[in-house]
Structures are given as structure tokens and as C-alpha cells.
Amino acid sequence: MAANYSLDELAERLGGQVVGDGSIRVDDVATLDQAGAEQLSFLTNAKYRAAVEGTRAAAILVGPGTELPGRTLLVASEPYLALARLLELFHPPPARRPGVSPDARVAASAVLGADVVIGPFAVVEDDVRLGDRATVGAGCVIARDCELGEDTELRPGVVLYPSTRIGSRCLIHSGVVLGADGFGFATVDGEHHKVPQTGSVAVEDEVEIGANSTVDRGALGQTRIGRCSKIDNLVMIAHGVTLGDGSLLAAQSGIAGSTRVGKRAVFAGQSGAAGHLEIADGTVVAAKSAVLQDQEQGAFVAGIPAIDHRTWKRAQAISRRLPELWSELRETKARLDRLERMVANEDAGEDAE
Amino acid sequence: MAANYSLDELAERLGGQVVGDGSIRVDDVATLDQAGAEQLSFLTNAKYRAAVEGTRAAAILVGPGTELPGRTLLVASEPYLALARLLELFHPPPARRPGVSPDARVAASAVLGADVVIGPFAVVEDDVRLGDRATVGAGCVIARDCELGEDTELRPGVVLYPSTRIGSRCLIHSGVVLGADGFGFATVDGEHHKVPQTGSVAVEDEVEIGANSTVDRGALGQTRIGRCSKIDNLVMIAHGVTLGDGSLLAAQSGIAGSTRVGKRAVFAGQSGAAGHLEIADGTVVAAKSAVLQDQEQGAFVAGIPAIDHRTWKRAQAISRRLPELWSELRETKARLDRLERMVANEDAGEDAE
């Protein structure tokens, strides 16, 4: 049976407050639509406010200042973080069962920390080092000389090319490929000659990388993913990129070769950056946009090429009215034609007088 | 030797008609360019009409009303569907060979239907249920508590995270990852805290998902792919998305978190939708476009942000003539300058008179 907690207990854990009856007990968290009478729901996005009306939830988690008359509230200063904590509480991950599958192939020279998990059909090659409590999912391939830090987990089907380094407490999802060759060719007389990609990939602590994303190894030197960066699915990080700490890259975004992205940058879905750029700390790139030049600290850009977000927004609004603008110009010219003729006639008239 | 059929036989199977000699026998279907004298070709896209001239095909499958003088025709009311039926006829899939590979690892608690296939190096974890005639390709990983319906096939190298449900008669291509964690982080003071993704993925009957696409599990609740939806390669479906029945998502498109897409929506290649939107039934999104707001039933939109397709098209046409528009405006202003001076001079002249 699921554990249940009173709102008072939850408020104490979260450092929050109850508005209403704190003795109410809940056994899970659910969306406003889906919550049952024994569940806590949450309102962290104003867009869903209308759903409060019909919810059956026993209480609602909100941020400070949100008023929902007639509802029992659990108020937290950071409600989305509180939601994360509640989900951890109600949905603890299944217990790890340390051990190396007899169906894994682990090189004798590999160094395994305490309590590692290696799943069936995983391959761990020579000189690999796995930190304590590292997890290697089924079917992963870890080439020679790779390193995983403590508590880092590779979900099933991850491939690490040689000499990839991953820090501690990272989570790498299925289908991710780290360390494949960068896209580098010397083209002479129409023939493309491969430039050997002799560098590597370094992923720092607490990074998460989404399913089927790829990070290529440097041509020389490292491709580096900074601490606590979070990368969504199907993202491409090219050779020699440096991603600052705490950056967020949404799905299907891409960073081309040798570009340096600062700390806490945000790339929204399907956006991208060209190669060899300097993108300063805190740059925010809107969805579908393409950064084609260096960006200064705190820039918020949109468009192809990406420009200041407000300028882009104003230009876009007018852009869809271009047919109107065009016809107004036509009309203005026609009026000008008439007026010129009138003035010319007057002159002629005056001359004729 | 390949089976062959007379055009009359084919017409009967398809409910079509032969124009010309129905006793002609054909042994395969091929494009106009590639068809040999013993083959049937087809004209289902007017773009290829010029290729009719040079084809060696014995006959041509067409829709009603298409006239190709001098050619033997097989006329079907839905020629593209007829083509599908003919390809099934001439290229039956290889016979299934039911059985569990001795190299697969199948948990004792897994429940296997009749005549399932499980390939080598596949992993089937605890409490998985496989429907009758389900196929699990080589190297697939099916985590605990997943379910596959009857006649559903996973091609080699698919990964299902825990509790993923797939209906009947689905086809999931290689490299697909279903149920990976959604991209959810609570950012407080520049630190990103993971929001546990406790939901799951539900794929309904007759869905096809292309190679290396990803569908993330809900943060809470399900990410749902509606019946008979067809998803191309490298597509991203984020956490909490609902995709209506019969939707079509072309390659490299993406739907951000919690967006609800209606029935029979179409997303063309490399298009996308932002999160938390309501996109009504039948919405069509042009290639490379980005839907950033709710869409009403039957909308056909294009652009970034996506607007009505016709408006976008007109605006685009003028957009490329912006330099011209700009210089016309400059010229108009210069004429106005001159005219203003003339009128001012006249006034001055009159005043001086």
C-alpha cells in the first residue's frame, strides 16, 4: 500500500504552509484533471488555473500569493521544486540491485567501484573505470579507457567511444552516443579527406543527457559539457564545443563545432548555433532560432539569424502584414502621382496665365 | 520464381478496371523509370507524368480520369491504396519463425503470448506481457512492467522504459526509445533540480514509429500516442503530450511538453509545436514551421511563428522583395520632398506676388 502523509507533515518537509485543514492525508500527487479525492494536486503554471474548478484533489500545492478560495492549499516558496520533492517522496526509485550480469562482457583490466550494476549484454572494454554505484544498462558499450563517476547511470543502449569521461551523479538516457567522430573533412579538388578526430568528450558532474542525443569528440582536445547542464532528446553537440555549467538544451537543438556556450545558457527546442562562436553566459535562444554570431551576456535572441527577441517579435508582427504594407505603399505612390500632376498643371496654368 | 498475375486478376482483387488487354501478366510493381516489360508501373503523383513517355512497363496503375493514350491501364478509385495492396501481393513479408532465442534473457515473471518471437540478446524484464505473435527484435530492451499487444513488432534495438504500454498491430523501428524521462527541472538560484518523471507512455493500436524517434514518459500521467498515428524518424514527443488518433508526424518534427494534438493532425518535416498548447483536430503544419499558439480545427499554418498558410505565403513572397519595397519607399519620400518644396515655393511665390 502506498504511503500517505498529512498536509502538515508535507509542509514541514518542504518548509511550506497549509491554508486549511492540515490533517488531511494524501497518498500521491496528480494533475488537476487526474487527481482523486485522496491526492494532492498543484498549480505551478497559470495556464491551468481553469482546471482548479473541476478538480477532485484533496488539496493544491501553490506558490506564495496564489489564492484559490474554498480550496485547501499547500503553499511553498518554490512550488515547482516542492513538486519535485513530493514526487521523490511518493515515487521512490526501485531499489538498486548491485551486481554484474553474467551476460555482460567486462574486460579484466576494467576497474569496478563498489556496488556497480552492469546489465546483460553490456560490453566494458579495457581500462574502463566505473565509480562506486555506477550503473551500466543492458546493451551499453563502453569502449576502452572510459570513465564513469560515482552514482552515474547509463540507461540501456548507450554507446561511449574510447576515452569518454563522465563525472558523478550523471544520467545518460538510452540511445545516447558520446564521443563519435566530429564532422571534419579537408576538401581538396572536390574530394573529402577525413581529419582524424583525436580528441575526446568530457561530461562533468550532475549532467543529464536525453535519449538519442549525440556529443562528438573533439578533433583535438575536448568537447566539454559543463556541470549540471541538462540536455534533452535528439540534441547534437558537435566536436570541440564547450557548454558552460548549468546550460539547458531543449530537444532537437544543436551546437556546431568549436562554439563556446557560457554558463546557464538556454537553447529552446529545435534551435541551433553555428560553429566557432562565443555565446556568453545566460544567453537565451528562442525555439527554432539560429545563432549565427557571437552573443553578449544575457542576450535573449530569436529568429534566423537570431537577433534581439523584442526586435524580432516586432518585425515578425509586421512581417505578416507585409501584403498590407505593400498595398499601402502602392496607394501612396498613386496619390503622389496625382498630386504631382496637379501641382505640375497648376504651374503650367500659372505659366500660361 | 515470382508469382505473376493477369491485369484482370489484379483488377478483380482491387475492385478496379483494365483499359486495354486484361490478359497481360505482370510479376511485380516498379517505378516508371525502373519497370521492365513484365512489370506494372503506376502514376499516382502528377509530377512524374513525363516519365510515362519512356517507360517499358506492361501497364500503368492510375486513378479515375487519368488518360494515357496508347497505354494499358489498371484504373483504381484509390490508386495509392491499390499500390499498397499490390506491393503486399508481390512482396509478402518473410514467414515469421516463432520462438525465443536462447541468447535472449527473459524474466521468469514475463508472460509470453502464443507464437511470440524474441531475438538474440534481447532483454525482457519482470512482469512484461507480450501479446500473441508479438515480435521483439535482436538487442531490444523491455524494462519491467511493459506490455505489447498482439502482432506488435519491435525491430532490433528498441528500448522501452518501465511500464510502457503498446497496443496491437504496432510497428516500432530500430533505435526508438519510449518512456525516457521527460525534460523537467525546477530551477532555483541557478541550480536545476530534477523533477522525477513518474508517468508513462501509452501507444495505442496500429501506430508506427520511425527509426530513432523518442517519446518521453509523462512527468505525471501518460504521454499518449493515439490509434493509427504514424510517426516518422527522429521525431521527438515530449512528456505529457497527447497525440490524437490518426495523426501524421513527418521526420525530425517535435511536440513539446503537455501539448494536446487533435485527431488527424499533420506535422510536416522539421516542424514543431511549443508546450502546453491545444492543437485542434485536422491541423496541418507546414514543413519547418513552429506552432506557438493554440490552433483551431482544420487550421493550415506555416511560418515561425506559424500563421495562416495563405497569409504566410503572401508575406513570404513580399519578404524577398523587401529591398525593392524599401527603395520604393525611399524614392517615394524623395518625390514627396521635391513636391513639398515646389508647393512651398509656389506659396512663397504667391505670397511674394
Add this chain to the structure above:
Amino acid sequence: MAANYSLDELAERLGGQVVGDGSIRVDDVATLDQAGAEQLSFLTNAKYRAAVEGTRAAAILVGPGTELPGRTLLVASEPYLALARLLELFHPPPARRPGVSPDARVAASAVLGADVVIGPFAVVEDDVRLGDRATVGAGCVIARDCELGEDTELRPGVVLYPSTRIGSRCLIHSGVVLGADGFGFATVDGEHHKVPQTGSVAVEDEVEIGANSTVDRGALGQTRIGRCSKIDNLVMIAHGVTLGDGSLLAAQSGIAGSTRVGKRAVFAGQSGAAGHLEIADGTVVAAKSAVLQDQEQGAFVAGIPAIDHRTWKRAQAISRRLPELWSELRETKARLDRLERMVANEDAGEDAE
């Protein structure tokens, strides 16, 4: 210990010249920032010229005509190609260790050339042919009737669907899926009926395909990747596409079904082409652009839809000044209003005289 070479020796190997002391010995190549005092660096992108100042490199590889006073130079006519050769010299790939892993499953009917490598948990099905020195990485799945040429390498986790042909000296990175079904459905009365994809994929010699890219099999006939084409990560090549020799497709680009791309075409990152197009030899498509119509030889296009690159650039420059243009038009009309009134008043005045 790493091999080291004098600049004179390197110049002789590369057909280049030393400017300065040719007896200086170097043991590796590194970027200007990273090079130590025993290393050779390079300047092949003018953007990094400022970094020459602070480099500790023993010498710098440059192209003809580059002057870096006070620096020892290794001058090569094609410096980027020279860099490729030097990286090969200083970083020879690890020796291959031919052999079939006892953990691979290789069909009895497969034909293996001399000195092939097949990694653990790889699956090689019936009638597959592997050329001499072909390499099949761990966990790859090669379905029936596929063929790999001499010296071709599949990195771990590649999936080949039945009857895929790959030429010689190709390199296919992890997570690539070749030959999955194309996205073809006949939609009748809102129901999507699968069109069997009965064709195949043919990859010619010296092709490289980046991690997690996908090439779909033809509906009928082949999807063909021309000789010496280079494809980056997460690229989508749809069914029936023909890619000419020596084409370059950067990351996350995509080519829709049946489009024919000429020789030495270039698709920059996140660009795409619609289906059923003819894109002539040497076409260059800018990043994020979408080709929606046929292209003539040597076209350089940008935008959505893609138009001539210069036109697009000019239009984009004005596009961001649209608010300005709009207000200038408003102002022009206001001036015209005033002037019309003045002229009308004059006329009225004259009439009244």
C-alpha cells in the same frame, strides 16, 4: 613514448616548406591555446589569428601567404589537409585485432572475408557478406542479405535492415539505422494504410555516416548514398532519395522522399529539402533553410523557403528594420495628407480669387 619528428621531416612528408629552424622536433599537434612547447599548432581559420600571440607552440602550420613574424612556420599548400595527415601520423588508430567474438551470433550462411572483426553481441543474419577487413562493432544487428565492402566499419550499435548494401572503406557510426521503412501511407477516409517499403538502401564507397542518423529504404527501388558523401549526426534521408557523390550533409539536416540531390551538394546544419525535388550538382543550402523547389547547378540558397542567398541576406537585413519601414510609411502618408490639403486649399483659394 610518443614518436617525434623534425619540421624538416614533416615538410618532406607533406610536400611543404619550413620558415625558420627545420630541425625543431615536435611530438604532437594541438590547438593554439593548448599546444605545449614541444608541439606543432596550426592556423587554418583566420578567426583564431588572435590566439597566435599567446601560443607556446614550437611552430605553426599555415597556408601559403600567411605571415606570422617571429614564428617558425610549416607552410603547406592545403594546410587543413596537411593537418589531417599530421593527425594520422601522430595518432595512428589502434591495431585491429581480427576475429569473431564467441559472443556474436553469426548465421552459418554468412560469408566472412579475411580478417573481419565481429564484436560481442553482434548479430549477423543469413546470407550476409562481409568484405575483407570489415568490422562489425559490438551489438550491431545485420539483417539477412546485407553486404559490407572491404575495410568498412560499423561502430557499436548500428542496425542494418535486410538487403542493405554498403561499399568499401565506409565508416558508419553508432546508432545509425539503415534501411528502416520509409514513411509511406495511403490515406483513405481518414485511415492510413501502410504502403509496403519493398526497396533497399545502397551506400557507395568511402561514405561516412554520423551517429544516430537514419537512411530509409526505398518504397520501390533504392535509396542511394553516392560515393564519398559525408553525413553528420542525426540526419534523416528519406525513402527513394538519391544523394550524389561527394555531398556533405551537416547535423540534423534532412532530405524528404524521392528527392534527387546532385554531386558535391552541401546542406548546412538543420537544413532540409522537401520531397520529389531535383537539386542540381553543387547546390549549397544554408543552415536552417528549407529547399522547397528544384535548384539549378551551383545555387547557393537560404531561407524558408530557400531563395538566392544574397537576396535572402538583403531581405533579412531589412526584415529586422520592418518596424522602422512601417513607421516611415506612416509618416510619409501623413506628409502626403498635409500636402494634399495644402494643394487643395490653394486650388480652392485660386478658384475663390
